[in-house]
Amino acid sequence: MSLRKQTPSDFLKQIIGRPVVVKLNSGVDYRGVLACLDGYMNIALEQTEEYVNGQLKNKYGDAFIRGNNGNFLVLLLTRR
């Protein structure tokens, strides 16, 4: 689909508003709609659900994930 060369900053601009999964190094997944993020990969999500192995906590409203503190493996997966 979009096979053109794409840098991370371009990618970040185009995925705002889309449903994403943020995966942390600890193995916890956060699924929600990407509200916004910044150059430090701090992430704000809406309608967030937290998955460990099954579904654990349900967070509605806003979730803030602090990026780039070295302990996070942050994958933003855009799912259809």
Added chain:
Amino acid sequence: MAANAATNPSQLLPLELVDKCIGSLVHIVMKSDKEIIGMLLGFDAFVNMVLEDITEFEIMPEGRRITKLDQILLNGNNVTMV
């Protein structure tokens, strides 16, 4: 080392090598017991990478994880090797 690069223009910089891999399948080894295979769409100076058509492998429990189509942004903080 910087002077060496200036006097020896045939030297291949690491980021140049990563740039050559754009459009190709790459295998990323993480600091944790995880590896990711996918097509490299782009990267930045921190080696954060945008990848497509991802297969994620966990190493100890040899299980192939979900194959995630679409794109991911992989934080370069936890990457060991490309």
